[in-house]
Amino acid sequence: MVDSTPRQRNRTEMLRLIRAGQGVTRADLARSTGLSRSAVQAIVSGLLSESQVSELEVEEKGPGTGSGRPGTLLVAVGDPVAGIDFGHNHLHVAIADSFGRLIGDRRIEIDVDLAAEEAMNAAAELLSTLRAEHDVTRLQAVAAGIPGPVDLASGLVQSPTILSGWVGLSPATELGRRIGVPVRIENDAALGALGELYGGAGRNHRDFLYVKASHGIGASLVLGGDLYRGGTGLAGEIGHTHLGGRTELCRCGNRGCLEAVVSVAAVIDQIAHTHPGGDRAAITLESFTDPITERILHESGRILGQVVSDLCNLVNPTAVIIGGELGAAGEAFVQGAEQAIRRYAQPATAAALVVRAAELGNRAELHGALALAARALV
Numbered sequence: 001m002v003d004s005t006p007r008q009r010n011r012t013e014m015l016r017l018i019r020a021g022q023g024v025t026r027a028d029l030a031r032s033t034g035l036s037r038s039a040v041q042a043i044v045s046g047l048l049s050e051s052q053v054s055e056l057e058v059e060e061k062g063p064g065t066g067s068g069r070p071g072t073l074l075v076a077v078g079d080p081v082a083g084i085d086f087g088h089n090h091l092h093v094a095i096a097d098s099f100g101r102l103i104g105d106r107r108i109e110i111d112v113d114l115a116a117e118e119a120m121n122a123a124a125e126l127l128s129t130l131r132a133e134h135d136v137t138r139l140q141a142v143a144a145g146i147p148g149p150v151d152l153a154s155g156l157v158q159s160p161t162i163l164s165g166w167v168g169l170s171p172a173t174e175l176g177r178r179i180g181v182p183v184r185i186e187n188d189a190a191l192g193a194l195g196e197l198y199g200g201a202g203r204n205h206r207d208f209l210y211v212k213a214s215h216g217i218g219a220s221l222v223l224g225g226d227l228y229r230g231g232t233g234l235a236g237e238i239g240h241t242h243l244g245g246r247t248e249l250c251r252c253g254n255r256g257c258l259e260a261v262v263s264v265a266a267v268i269d270q271i272a273h274t275h276p277g278g279d280r281a282a283i284t285l286e287s288f289t290d291p292i293t294e295r296i297l298h299e300s301g302r303i304l305g306q307v308v309s310d311l312c313n314l315v316n317p318t319a320v321i322i323g324g325e326l327g328a329a330g331e332a333f334v335q336g337a338e339q340a341i342r343r344y345a346q347p348a349t350a351a352a353l354v355v356r357a358a359e360l361g362n363r364a365e366l367h368g369a370l371a372l373a374a375r376a377l378v
């Protein structure tokens with residue numbers, strides 16, 4: 001449906017904000033839309049009388065209540081939604097109610113890169129198990145994130161060099177067929193940014209950079225309060241930025257790419273190298289907390305931060321939010337990134353910046369998928 005009047009557009013935008021958030025106040029809506037309190041009140045009254053939204057009394061300060069006093073949150077009414085997060089090495093599936101509150105989730109380890117069909121079968125099965133567990137017979141919408149570039153127009157996985165097992169596939173069509181509900185597909189870093197925008201460290205920022213630092217490195221931009229996808233949906237592929245003087249082999253066919261030097265696997269290789277005698281396969285980012293491991297994480301963060309500092313000069317964000325498994329691995333990695341950003345970005349740009357770990361940790365992508373599924377309804 002085309003929104004023909006400003007009032008209809010405002011109504012759609014407010015419903016979108018209510019559905020994507022985990023409860024918002026009338027004041028939040030006025031701030032986000034730029035509308036007057038009375039205009040917001042008129043539209044909210046309409047939505048309440050149509051049973052599109054309902055009111056939720058809250059006792060304590062929480063996201064969206066702002067004042068610290070008891071308040072009234074507006075929440076969307078409807079069937080549950082589902083989110084799917086495909087990582088390079090894992091699959092995470094969740095169901096949330098129409099208020100955006102998590103009903104349940106399940107995570108398995110799986111090699112997503114090489115086995116697209118198997119990964120999509122596993123996602124459909126896992127979601128089906130989760131629905132049975134929680135007695136969810138109907139889903140309103142599903143959104144899924146994949147760790148590679150998705151063409152905005154065609155919905156096809158685009159790059160022959162990243163996520164090679166998925167190239168030419170339409171995950172939305174394939175997953176939709178398996179699940180029986182329309183599926184929206186998005187790049188995983190974009191979902192991480194949405195997760196942080198609506199329910200994490202990005203709540204108070206309209207211009208920020210989200211970096212997913214995990215088995216690969218991806219970034220996503222939120223500009224003016226909205227996700228920026230680029231001309232064809234491929235913005236933020238910073239993992240293959242060339243690092244001068246580095247020669248590490250990258251899966252994309254080049255040498256010295258950022259994600260060949262900074263990734264979970266590269267960090268674990270270094271940890272294994274400095275802690276000989278153990279089983280490489282058993283080492284995780286959490287295995288050691290000694291100064292050597294801290295130094296490895298700090299240095300990896302610093303290398304990432306140097307690349308990100310150039311982006312800060314270009315975009316002038318007010319926050320850099322670092323997610324993924326490395327973002328959640330402890331303070332050393334994020335501190336290393338912050339140090340390099342403050343060192344290499346222009347001083348005035350750096351002064352306006354907050355650099356921090358994702359508030360939702362490595363669940364940001366999953367929560368972003370749930371937010372996108374809810375957003376897709378309006």
Ligand SMILES: [Zn+2]
Nearest residue numbers: 240250252257
């Ligand atoms: Zn590369």
